[in-house]
Amino acid sequence: MNTKQQFEFLKRRLVDLQQYVNREIELIIDDIKRLERKEEDHKTQMSDFKFPGVCDDSWRDLPEVMRPTDIKQILGIGQQQAYELINSNQFHYVRVGRTILIPKKTFINWLEGNNKG
Numbered sequence: 001m002n003t004k005q006q007f008e009f010l011k012r013r014l015v016d017l018q019q020y021v022n023r024e025i026e027l028i029i030d031d032i033k034r035l036e037r038k039e040e041d042h043k044t045q046m047s048d049f050k051f052p053g054v055c056d057d058s059w060r061d062l063p064e065v066m067r068p069t070d071i072k073q074i075l076g077i078g079q080q081q082a083y084e085l086i087n088s089n090q091f092h093y094v095r096v097g098r099t100i101l102i103p104k105k106t107f108i109n110w111l112e113g114n115n116k117g
Helices: 003-048 055-060 068-075 079-088 102-113
Strands: 094-096 101-105
Touching: 068 094, 068 101, 101 102
Parallel strands: none
Antiparallel strands: 094 101
């Protein structure tokens, strides 16, 4: 292969490489746009989400000291899951004998992500 042929070969390789890179960039941009739309949809869904049986202004209707059955009802989970959550120590609770008591303020702070509880 002479120098002119090598030069032409390299030019073709460069053009092919540019086309490949451009296609990859377009695919990445499409993926980013898709993820942005998905994230926006998720944010919209979460902003519309209300915990079962509880709306924004009804926190005041909850007892100041709650029990596992209250947690179960608020989160719409089973009894076993409620006790597992309580025993995970993600928020403060008090045990009086066999009775578990959860301060409403502590639970709401944990649920809303304001602090550990």
